[in-house]
Amino acid sequence: MSADVCAVSPGGDRVGSAADQGRSSVIPGLLLHLLSSASPRSVGAGEFLSVLAVRRYLGEPSGEAGPGAAPCYLYDVTVADGNCRLRCHLSPRLNPLVQRNCVRAGCGIRITRCSLVYEEKRLNRCFLQIEALELGGTEHRPQMDTSAPGCAPLRTLASTQRGRVLLATMLSATPVKGGRTHYLPLWNNTDPSGPEWNSSKHSPASEDQLDACGFISLQHLARTWRTRVDFPHLLVRVMYKSRLRYYGRPSTKVDFPYQAYLEVADQSGMMTVVLWNSLCREWYQSLHVGAVLLLHRYSAKQGYQQRTWAAHCDSQVKSFRFVEICLNPREPRTKIQIVPTKQVKAEWRLPDIKYNFITRVELDKMPDPYTCDIIGVVTFVGRCQRRRKEEGSEDFYLYRWVHAVDGSTQQPFILELFATSQPETFQQIHPMTYLVCTQMRVAREFGVLYLTTSNESQIHISGQHKGQPYTQDPKVQAFIQWVKGQHEKQLLKKSVMGGYYSFPPAPSLFQDYCKNLNDEAVLTSASDLKRVIASLHYREHRRIALQAVIAAVRYIGPMELVEGQGTDHVQNARGVSGPSLKEDNASSQLSSEPVQSGERPEKDLNRPAERLRNAPTKAQRRCQSPVLNHYALRRRYPLRNSRKTDNSKGQTSRMSRKASDRVPADTVNGKGFSQAAEEPVAANKVSDEDARTEEMEMNSTSRCTWESTLWPEIKEHLSVHLQFGQLLSESVPRTFDYKHRDFLMQQCNLQPAEYKTDTVTSNMDLGRFGPACDHGYYSVTIVGINHQVAIDVVFRPSMKSHEGICTLGYPMESHDNRLASILASGYICDEQSTSGNQEGPASASPDHIVRTAADLDNLHVICIMDLCHHGGDNSEAILNKIYRVTA
Numbered sequence: 001m002s003a004d005v006c007a008v009s010p011g012g013d014r015v016g017s018a019a020d021q022g023r024s025s026v027i028p029g030l031l032l033h034l035l036s037s038a039s040p041r042s043v044g045a046g047e048f049l050s051v052l053a054v055r056r057y058l059g060e061p062s063g064e065a066g067p068g069a070a071p072c073y074l075y076d077v078t079v080a081d082g083n084c085r086l087r088c089h090l091s092p093r094l095n096p097l098v099q100r101n102c103v104r105a106g107c108g109i110r111i112t113r114c115s116l117v118y119e120e121k122r123l124n125r126c127f128l129q130i131e132a133l134e135l136g137g138t139e140h141r142p143q144m145d146t147s148a149p150g151c152a153p154l155r156t157l158a159s160t161q162r163g164r165v166l167l168a169t170m171l172s173a174t175p176v177k178g179g180r181t182h183y184l185p186l187w188n189n190t191d192p193s194g195p196e197w198n199s200s201k202h203s204p205a206s207e208d209q210l211d212a213c214g215f216i217s218l219q220h221l222a223r224t225w226r227t228r229v230d231f232p233h234l235l236v237r238v239m240y241k242s243r244l245r246y247y248g249r250p251s252t253k254v255d256f257p258y259q260a261y262l263e264v265a266d267q268s269g270m271m272t273v274v275l276w277n278s279l280c281r282e283w284y285q286s287l288h289v290g291a292v293l294l295l296h297r298y299s300a301k302q303g304y305q306q307r308t309w310a311a312h313c314d315s316q317v318k319s320f321r322f323v324e325i326c327l328n329p330r331e332p333r334t335k336i337q338i339v340p341t342k343q344v345k346a347e348w349r350l351p352d353i354k355y356n357f358i359t360r361v362e363l364d365k366m367p368d369p370y371t372c373d374i375i376g377v378v379t380f381v382g383r384c385q386r387r388r389k390e391e392g393s394e395d396f397y398l399y400r401w402v403h404a405v406d407g408s409t410q411q412p413f414i415l416e417l418f419a420t421s422q423p424e425t426f427q428q429i430h431p432m433t434y435l436v437c438t439q440m441r442v443a444r445e446f447g448v449l450y451l452t453t454s455n456e457s458q459i460h461i462s463g464q465h466k467g468q469p470y471t472q473d474p475k476v477q478a479f480i481q482w483v484k485g486q487h488e489k490q491l492l493k494k495s496v497m498g499g500y501y502s503f504p505p506a507p508s509l510f511q512d513y514c515k516n517l518n519d520e521a522v523l524t525s526a527s528d529l530k531r532v533i534a535s536l537h538y539r540e541h542r543r544i545a546l547q548a549v550i551a552a553v554r555y556i557g558p559m560e561l562v563e564g565q566g567t568d569h570v571q572n573a574r575g576v577s578g579p580s581l582k583e584d585n586a587s588s589q590l591s592s593e594p595v596q597s598g599e600r601p602e603k604d605l606n607r608p609a610e611r612l613r614n615a616p617t618k619a620q621r622r623c624q625s626p627v628l629n630h631y632a633l634r635r636r637y638p639l640r641n642s643r644k645t646d647n648s649k650g651q652t653s654r655m656s657r658k659a660s661d662r663v664p665a666d667t668v669n670g671k672g673f674s675q676a677a678e679e680p681v682a683a684n685k686v687s688d689e690d691a692r693t694e695e696m697e698m699n700s701t702s703r704c705t706w707e708s709t710l711w712p713e714i715k716e717h718l719s720v721h722l723q724f725g726q727l728l729s730e731s732v733p734r735t736f737d738y739k740h741r742d743f744l745m746q747q748c749n750l751q752p753a754e755y756k757t758d759t760v761t762s763n764m765d766l767g768r769f770g771p772a773c774d775h776g777y778y779s780v781t782i783v784g785i786n787h788q789v790a791i792d793v794v795f796r797p798s799m800k801s802h803e804g805i806c807t808l809g810y811p812m813e814s815h816d817n818r819l820a821s822i823l824a825s826g827y828i829c830d831e832q833s834t835s836g837n838q839e840g841p842a843s844a845s846p847d848h849i850v851r852t853a854a855d856l857d858n859l860h861v862i863c864i865m866d867l868c869h870h871g872g873d874n875s876e877a878i879l880n881k882i883y884r885v886t887a
Helices: 023-035 092-099 152-159 161-171 207-212 218-224 278-286 423-427 474-484 488-493 510-514 526-534 558-565 607-613 618-624 630-636 647-661 688-702 738-748 819-825 846-856
Strands: 013-015 043-045 049-058 073-080 085-090 108-118 126-136 234-241 258-266 269-276 292-296 299-302 319-327 335-339 371-381 385-388 396-405 413-418 434-445 448-453 541-556 587-590 705-707 720-723 777-784 789-795 861-869 875-884
Touching: 023 043, 023 085, 023 108, 023 152, 023 161, 073 092, 073 108, 085 092, 085 108, 092 126, 126 161, 152 161, 218 234, 218 258, 218 269, 218 319, 234 269, 258 278, 269 278, 278 335, 371 413, 371 474, 385 541, 413 434, 526 541, 526 720, 526 777, 526 789, 526 861, 541 846, 705 846, 819 846, 819 875
Parallel strands: 013 043, 085 126, 269 319, 413 448, 720 789, 789 875
Antiparallel strands: 043 108, 049 073, 049 108, 073 085, 108 126, 126 587, 234 258, 234 292, 258 269, 292 335, 299 319, 371 396, 371 434, 385 396, 396 413, 434 448, 541 705, 541 777, 541 861, 777 789, 861 875
């Protein structure tokens, strides 16, 4: 679609495009058009605008919602036209566009309908509300300095009363609607977000103040807190620190509804200090573990017992849990001062910070839920994912999986890291960094061991260790000595980042799988699959169980995997996308309402389906493209016909493969072939022997497909066939490249709320980083037991002998390598996984595995599937394992 053509809903006006009135006048022209009307009218902009920021905040209570109603959220969008910025409110009907990461910082949108809205419960407050919009087809880079003042060209609006009201709303730093005073982080509620959270320079306590103060001990406070109102100064050291807790609800009247608690201690004992509301914004990021605080004008009350507690490592320090100290922003406002380290006196006898570091070899002996601290070199970092707190809620936990080794054994620490209110640290974790995690809890599920963060956990990475209290711990010193003797290249070989990672593994028995689930959450009906996938938010991970039969299996080799990742094709369920999404070559239309007749040609609406139907078959692609010559076919299936060729031919094939391995990386194109391999082979130079070889290999490819005897009949009567059988590029774990670590971290982290030019690396592609495992995958067609709904999913088994992230921590036993066994276990027993005195397993070749699929014909199974949404129309559906249903 041309930028000068604007799709506008009936009844709306159109503001001239940049071509008509100059690029700098798009936003001012839009606003002047609205302000000149006697009533707020619906208008549209004729030019694409750049999205600079997407901000989230708590919505207003609805009339039907009670005081304990689940929170709902609103979104403000900052757009720019190349010269000025404008902060708009996104209509709640368009919220799914943000929740599915369609509207995001850095993209381009065309506002097809907007209006001027006045707040009826507040005086002199109005704002621009986007009612409908159109998305740009490709990543849109803002053409302006994002740090420059963005409202200067809009000063002309101040000539009218309505313009002055609108300008005042845009210039304020608070959300435009509802009277809220602050924004929330875009993807969770745990992290601090916005410049108001940055650590400000607080005046430290001076020596004269310390000498003049009369201190009260925590022990004395615990005895007298009920009989006193005004307490003397407290001098304490921070021993533990919790993550932030956001307790905002639509009916909450507090400006900053946050809470955090600290465990503080002096020479007499330990007590809880609770930081309330706006003091969290001012002080949370300045109060570090080990800091010495001088507190005054605080209050004390009975301790709240229904919460978690840090595991104390010093048994000599007494804990007073029945009372807690409250630091309030008013009535009275607590005075907090940090004592500089050089002014801390030994005579105060403040306790030192003690830790409970353990090595990986010691972890196996620790009980559940033991609390410990660990240090290690990171070898694997998973992508950031989100887990919904409650069904139907818009609140999520943010977490990722990490592996770290410490040299005590070959096995790594497997860490489930939830957000700890340290967003900069959480987002900067990458392989080869030195990671310290404190207050980690031991977790065991069905014999599988890992560590998970607690409410009091803190995370530190390379660059943050200097001055930390743990640096003198003996086990930390021992780890440093081990690291000095390691070779960086050896650690890099084992370093992996991103991709699909499922842990802990599902148990062997379905009865065990059901133990931790509610009865209603155990099984998902096939008819609900489309709704469940459509309801996924950005990077939301969900595991479901489905009663089904396996209808078809197809093996997709490593080279086919590379080709699939290089295309723009997005597999999606028919009608699955949340908002209406129509794509063409230039852009895609997203609106809160169905497209009206006459707005877009009918042929445009069918283009995605048309591209799917008209996609060339594999044989056609082979004939059309000179890339797929006989050399490339041997590369794709190097083991297919090794037994059927003579020795000289096998030697030639091996030499050609070795030669291809020596081709420099920069000579390999986006599809994974070297430039030499791309040269077309003339027809008169292809020998009969080569032609026979290619025919044999193509016949071998056909043997990697199986269909149930009932599948031809079933698929004729399906009501829905969801297609997620192509492995997404985001699902592939990648070998880590330290030089490009920033790009890899960007791909594994969540979409940022604000556009920053210094962090944009969109010109790179994930496909240039090799997969950590390249043995292909299987596309499996699953049909619900009522034969009405089918879904194609990805199944990517690991190799038992492969010491990679996919197998670590799994209890692995040998099996017969039949497809039913592989689907039930999640791994293949290849020949390398058996010792010399054991009988080797059956062949691990895809040919053999797919031939055994007949065992699954019309077999009733329960499929465990992992779902994850990657933004836009990219949804991932991966088969984790199956359980056989017995009568």
